[in-house]
Every structure is written in C-alpha cells, then in structure tokens.
Amino acid sequence: MNIIFFYITVIAYLLATFISIAYLILHNDKILGVANKTILVGFSFHTLTIVSRWVEAGRPPFANLHEVFSLFSWMVVIIYLLLRFRYRLAVLGAFVAPFAMLLLITASFLPKEIIPLAPSLESYWLPIHVGLAFLGNAFFAMTFLFGIMYLIQEHYLKSKKVGGLYFLLPSLDILDELSYRCLTYGFPLLTLAIITGALWAEYVWGSYWSWEPRQAWSLITWFLYAALLHGRLTVGWRGRRAAIYSIISFLILVGSFIIIKLFAWGAHAVFK
Amino acid sequence: MNIITVGLSHKTAPVEIREKLSFPSQTIGEPLNRLCTSYGINEGVIVSTCNRVEVFAVTRDIEKGLWQVKKFLSDYHNIPLEELDEHLYSYTAEDAVKHLFRVCAGLDSMVIGEPQILGQAKDAYGYALQHKTAGIIMNKLFHKAFSVAKRIRTETKIGSSAVSISYAAVELAKKIFGTLQGRSVMLIGAGEMAELAARHLLSNGVQEILIANRTYEKAIEVAKSFNGTPIMFREFTHYLKKVDIIVASTAAPRFIIHPEQIEEVIKERKNRPMFFIDISVPRNIDPLINNIDNIYLYNVDDLQGVVEANLKERVKEAKEAEAIIHEELGNFHRWVKSLDVVPTIVALKKKLEQTRKSELEKGLSGLNGLQEKDIQAIDAMTKAIVNKIAHDPVTHLKKEANKVEGDFYIEATRRLFDLDKEEEELVKKIEES
Numbered sequence: 169m170n171i172i173f174f175y176i177t178v179i180a181y182l183l184a185t186f187i188s189i190a191y192l193i194l195h196n197d198k199i200l201g202v203a204n205k206t207i208l209v210g211f212s213f214h215t216l217t218i219v220s221r222w223v224e225a226g227r228p229p230f231a232n233l234h235e236v237f238s239l240f241s242w243m244v245v246i247i248y249l250l251l252r253f254r255y256r257l258a259v260l261g262a263f264v265a266p267f268a269m270l271l272l273i274t275a276s277f278l279p280k281e282i283i284p285l286a287p288s289l290e291s292y293w294l295p296i297h298v299g300l301a302f303l304g305n306a307f308f309a310m311t312f313l314f315g316i317m318y319l320i321q322e323h324y325l326k327s328k329k330v331g332g333l334y335f336l337l338p339s340l341d342i343l344d345e346l347s348y349r350c351l352t353y354g355f356p357l358l359t360l361a362i363i364t365g366a367l368w369a370e371y372v373w374g375s376y377w378s379w380e381p382r383q384a385w386s387l388i389t390w391f392l393y394a395a396l397l398h399g400r401l402t403v404g405w406r407g408r409r410a411a412i413y414s415i416i417s418f419l420i421l422v423g424s425f426i427i428i429k430l431f432a433w434g435a436h437a438v439f440k
Numbered sequence: 441m442n443i444i445t446v447g448l449s450h451k452t453a454p455v456e457i458r459e460k461l462s463f464p465s466q467t468i469g470e471p472l473n474r475l476c477t478s479y480g481i482n483e484g485v486i487v488s489t490c491n492r493v494e495v496f497a498v499t500r501d502i503e504k505g506l507w508q509v510k511k512f513l514s515d516y517h518n519i520p521l522e523e524l525d526e527h528l529y530s531y532t533a534e535d536a537v538k539h540l541f542r543v544c545a546g547l548d549s550m551v552i553g554e555p556q557i558l559g560q561a562k563d564a565y566g567y568a569l570q571h572k573t574a575g576i577i578m579n580k581l582f583h584k585a586f587s588v589a590k591r592i593r594t595e596t597k598i599g600s601s602a603v604s605i606s607y608a609a610v611e612l613a614k615k616i617f618g619t620l621q622g623r624s625v626m627l628i629g630a631g632e633m634a635e636l637a638a639r640h641l642l643s644n645g646v647q648e649i650l651i652a653n654r655t656y657e658k659a660i661e662v663a664k665s666f667n668g669t670p671i672m673f674r675e676f677t678h679y680l681k682k683v684d685i686i687v688a689s690t691a692a693p694r695f696i697i698h699p700e701q702i703e704e705v706i707k708e709r710k711n712r713p714m715f716f717i718d719i720s721v722p723r724n725i726d727p728l729i730n731n732i733d734n735i736y737l738y739n740v741d742d743l744q745g746v747v748e749a750n751l752k753e754r755v756k757e758a759k760e761a762e763a764i765i766h767e768e769l770g771n772f773h774r775w776v777k778s779l780d781v782v783p784t785i786v787a788l789k790k791k792l793e794q795t796r797k798s799e800l801e802k803g804l805s806g807l808n809g810l811q812e813k814d815i816q817a818i819d820a821m822t823k824a825i826v827n828k829i830a831h832d833p834v835t836h837l838k839k840e841a842n843k844v845e846g847d848f849y850i851e852a853t854r855r856l857f858d859l860d861k862e863e864e865e866l867v868k869k870i871e872e873s
Binding site for chain 1: 612709710712713730734736742752753757760
C-alpha cells in the first residue's frame with residue numbers, strides 16, 4: 169500500500185513542479201495557487217506513504233536509503249508549509265516542489281522492500297535521534313534553497329537586467345533573513361542530534377564516540393554550520409557570501425551522507 | 441438604444457490635432473449641452489485629456505449618431521470634417537463599451553496601466569452628471585467601467601511595477617532592503633530629480649534624510665523642505681557608513697565616490713547593503729563599486745532599463761486584464777438589452793399583476809361569506825381595472841419607443857414604476873456569480 173501512496177506522491181510533486189515552472193514563466197498568481205494546492209495534495213499522500221510504511225514495517229521508516237530520502241523530503245515539505253504559513257512566501261513552493269520531487273525520484277530508484285531493523289537499533293532513542301537529525305537537515309535544505317533564491321535575485325540586481333524571476337522573488341533582505349532563521353533552527357537541532365546519538369552509542373556500544381565515518385562527517389557538518397553561524401553573528405557575513413556558503417555546506421552534507429550510506433561504513437551501516 | 445464612441449488619441453493623432461480638439465473642463469457644460477441637443481443623441485459624456493478626446497453617446501440610429509458626433513466635433517472646433525476624419529476612430533455597441541473599459545483600466549494609455557486616466561474619466565463623467573447629459577445608460581456604463589478598472593487593478597499586477605525613473609529607484613530599494621522603514625538616505629547635490637526620488641523614498645518609509653551640497657545654504661534650504669539634516673559637502677564621506685541609500689546628482693565633472701572608499705565603508709557597516717543611485721551626468725560614482733559585495737549601483741541608463749523591463753511586464757499583465765474585460769462585457773451587454781421597450785413593458789405588466797394579486801389576496805381575506813362566484817367576479821374586475829389603466833401607457837410607450845426620444849419614455853416608465861430595482865438586483869446577482 170505504501171508503494172502506491174508513494175507513487176501518487178511522486179506524481180503530485182511532479183505535477184506541482186511543472187505547474188510551478190509554468191508560474192515562473194507566466195507570472196500568473198492563479199497558477200501559483202494551483203501549484204501550491206497540488207503540493208498540499210502531494211503532501212497529504214506523502215504523509216499517508218510514511219504512516220502506512222511505518223505500520224507495514226512495524227518500525228519507523230528510515231531503515232534504508234529509499235525510506236530516508238522519502239522521509240527527508242517529507243520533512244522539507246513540512247518546513248516549507250510552516251514557513252509559508254508564517255511568512256506568506258508563496259513563491260517558495262515553486263522552489264520546494266522540484267526539490268521534494270528530486271528527492272522522491274531518487275528514492276523511487278532505490279530498493280523499496282521492507283527490511284528488518286538490527287536488534288541493536290530497536291530503541292526509543294532511535295526515532296528521536298534520527299528525527300532531530302532529519303529536521304535539522306531539512307532546515308539546512310531551506311538555507312540551501314534560500315541561498316539559491318538569493319543568488320538569483322542578486323544576479324538580477326547586480327547585472328541590472330531585471331525581468332523574469334526578479335518580479336516574483338522577495339527582496340534580498342528577506343531571503344537573507346529567512347536563510348539565517350533556518351540556520352538558527354537547524355543548528356541546535358543538529359547539535360541535539362549529535363548529542364542524542366552519542367548518548368545512545370554509549371548505551372548500546374559502551375562508548376560515546378567511536379570516530380566511525382558517519383560520526384566524523386556529522387561533526388564536520390556541525391563545524392561547517394557552526395562556522396557559518398559564527399560568521400553571520402560576529403564577522404558580518406551575509407548576503408552573497410552566506411548564500412554561497414549555505415549552498416556548498418548543504419551539498420557537502422548530502423554528498424557525504426550518500427557516500428557513507430552507499431559504502432555502509434561503521435555503526436550506521438546497520439541501517440543497510 | 442446604442443452606445444457609440446467617436447474620438448482620437450495619442451495613437452491616431454499628433455499633439456497639434458489633439459490640442460485643437462480638446463475641451464477645457466471649465467467650459468465643458470456648453471459643448472455637452474450642444475452635443476446632447478444634436479438630433480438623435482440622447483446622452484453624452486466627453487472625455488478630454490492631453491492624450492485623448494473621446495465622445496461617448498447614446499443614440500437610437502448608429503449611423504446617424506456617429507455622423508452627428510463627428511459633425512459636432514468638427515463644428516464645435518471649426519475644423520473641417522475631412523481634415524479631422526483621418527484621425528478619428530469610432531466604436532459602436534459592444535465595441536464602444538469595451539473601448540471605455542480598456543481606457544479606464546489604462547490599457548489604451550501610452551504607459552500601459554497608468555492610473556491617472558481613471559481619475560480623468562471619473563471627472564469627465566462628473567461633468568456630464570453636473571450638466572445632466574448623462575442618463576440611465578451612461579450612468580450604468582461609466583459606473584461599470586470604473587468598477588471593472590478597479591477589479592483589474594486588484595486582480596492583476598498591471599499597475600504594480602514602476603514606470604518612472606524615480607519610482608524604479610524606490611522599487612529597486614525595496615527589492616534590496618525589503619521594507620524601507622527605518623532606512624536612511626543621503627542626497628549628494630540637490631536637483632529636481634534627486635528631490636523627486638527622495639520624496640518617493642520618504643513616502644515609502646525612509647526615516648532619515650541627509651543633504652550634502654556644495655553651497656551649504658542650498659543644503660539647508662532643501663533639508664527644510666524634507667525635514668532632513670544638512671551636512672557640509674566636504675564631510676559627506678564621513679556619513680556614508682550611516683546611510684543605506686545614496687542619491688548622487690552633483691555637477692562635478694568626475695567621480696566623487698571611489699571603490700577603495702566604499703570597500704572601507706562596507707567593512708565598517710559589517711556588510712549591511714548599500715544602494716547608490718547616480719543620476720548625474722557626467723557620472724559621480726565610479727561604476728566599479730557595483731562589483732563590491734552588498735553594493736548596488738544604478739545610473740540613469742540602468743534605471744531606464746528597469747523601467748523598460750517593467751513596461752514589458754505590464755504588457756504581460758494586460759493580457760489578463762483583457763480577459764477580465766471580456767467577462768464583464770457579457771454582463772453589461774445583458775443589461776443594455778433589458779433597456780429595450782419590450783422588456784420594459786413585460787416588467788411593467790408583471791409588476792402591476794403582482795400588485796393586483798397581493799392586494800386582492802389581502803382584500804379577500806378581510807371579507808366573509810363570499811361565494812366562489814363572487815370571488816371570480818372580483819378577480820375579473822380587478823384585472824379589467826389594471827388592464828384599462830395600463831393600456832394607454834403601454835400603447836404610447838410602444839409608439840414613442842421608436843422615436844428619437846424613446847429612451848426618455850422607457851427611462852421614465854422604469855423610474856415611475858421603480859422597475860429598475862429588480863433589474864439592478866438581477867445585474868448584481870449576475871455580477872456576483
């Protein structure tokens with residue numbers, strides 16, 4: 169059942185992406201309304217996908233890469249919905265839809281059979297640890313998207329050739345501010361994820377930190393975003409530089425995650 | 441009844457012709473009255489602006505009506521019709537309505553979507569009301585045109601992007617800073633254009649304004665008019681780090697702001713963005729500063745480029761506006777049709793019959809001991825009374841309606857018997873749906 173819901177979600181996000189592109193070309197607010205509604209429909213089915221998979225597997229759905237991509241995409245859409253509600257930033261949907269779709273398309277190519285969880289991982293800590301990590305990363309995904317939007321808008325303003333997306337995107341100030349907000353939500357979540365992970369490692373394996381690749385990478389990610397936060401708070405990093413930094417950091421984050429999953433190194437390999 | 445329009449605009453006539461044909465608002469009463477006493481013209485409104493002169497009129501016979509209006513324009517201004525005719529366009533019936541809708545929405549304007557024309561059309565209609573040359577059809581037509589224009593303004597973005605250089609500067613500032621609330625601006629040199637830009641910035645929320653000028657007295661004078669702070673010209677560089685927006689318009693023949701200087705300033709500002717507007721020719725600000733992060737520099741040509749891009753965007757929005765007009769046109773057409781004599785007679789008869797029935801019911805309920813036969817007799821009697829009373833008005837209405845002043849009869853009937861109440865409710869319902 170979860171697979172059917174999954175494909176309906178993929179189709180809905182695909183549609184939302186096409187409609188969003190139509191909006192970006194035609195600048196018609198009615199089209200944007202349709203796109204945003206399509207995302208909502210997709211999100212409903214996405215939620216059904218997650219819930220039904222959880223029920224069918226009898227455990228939280230993040231045991232293989234397929235589940236991980238789907239769950240991550242779902243969290244990104246949740247944060248998008250929260251931001252849209254809070255800031256009335258309608259155009260954001262046009263960027264989130266393709267992003268969520270790409271994640272799901274990737275998930276659709278990965279093995280989808282339900283595999284059991286290693287006994288050592290059956291604990292209440294696991295959903296908390298993974299949930300925090302994903303939520304934090306979903307906020308970083310937003311800083312990535314805002315970074316892209318910032319660079320596009322900045323390019324229009326610097327090159328003095330206004331047109332196209334210039335009319336649709338919000339001001340540089342708002343994009344920078346939102347990127348910063350998402351960073352300030354994402355960073356504490358990532359920190360908590362690392363702490364809960366360490367506590368849990370101590371509980372299961374008797375050691376807080378074992379320098380296995382996933383841990384090492386999460387620490388590197390943490391330092392990357394700590395540096396960005398520090399730069400923003402004290403040195404006055406902002407705008408273009410912060411945007412580029414957010415984009416690169418997120419690419420490193422995603423790249424490292426995939427590499428480690430694919431090669432299944434260390435304790436986190438039990439997921440495979 | 442038919443709506444017609446005859447006129448010319450910037451699209452069909454050069455300014456020499458337009459100015460000859462214009463009607464000054466102070467003396468508009470006379471031409472309005474002359475127009476409406478022309479044979480076959482029942483109602484009239486004259487819209488006269490610097491870009492267009494248009495006569496909207498109501499007539500029974502389209503061909504004769506058009507000719508009358510043309511003749512009126514030619515006679516009134518003493519221009520031979522042959523000379524005028526090549527510049528004149530005319531629309532009739534639904535096309536005339538559509539034309540007015542487009543004009544009021546700014547779709548026919550030189551700068552698409554500009555809002556002034558709506559105010560001018562409102563004035564023109566006001567004059568016609570004042571001089572009693574606008575009747576039931578013109579009233580409805582213009583009110584409808586105003587509401588369509590308003591709808592277009594709210595539902596499309598036709599008027600939202602700036603089409604003048606000083607507004608374009610404000611719009612760019614908003615794209616950089618988000619809100620202009622609490623931002624500060626510095627004028628270096630004071631000129632008409634700089635002051636205009638400053639005025640727009642202030643009305644959009646900019647709080648603080650500094651004015652530097654070579655002659656300090658001039659700075660003081662300008663500062664007074666903006667409630668700003670004058671500063672010494674040679675000291676303006678010290679204040680750069682305190683302001684977000686800089687408008688330069690001095691007569692200096694060389695650059696007075698350099699990249700090295702700005703690199704220092706932006707560091708001190710912890711990279712908070714700055715927007716430089718250079719409206720001086722020759723330029724006052726080294727264009728290289730645009731390469732510095734968080735610095736945005738626009739000169740006059742750049743702003744002109746923005747204006748042109750905005751105009752293109754308005755053309756896009758205009759397509760949506762045309763769709764709205766098409767939709768509203770259908771509603772209006774339905775109403776105009778109802779003004780013919782037949783629907784008026786039907787409405788009149790319906791109203792009389794309704795009144796008779798309700799009064800009959802009331803009357804009968806107060807009477808006791810009547811037999812079925814009596815009730816039928818009373819019913820037949822009231823019917824006969826109503827028909828007798830209605831007979832003459834209906835006959836005359838039918839006869840008069842085909843004459844030139846038929847509309848007055850129809851209008852009078854509709855007003856005397858309050859027939860438009862239902863009609864208006866119907867139109868409202870159509871509009872709402």
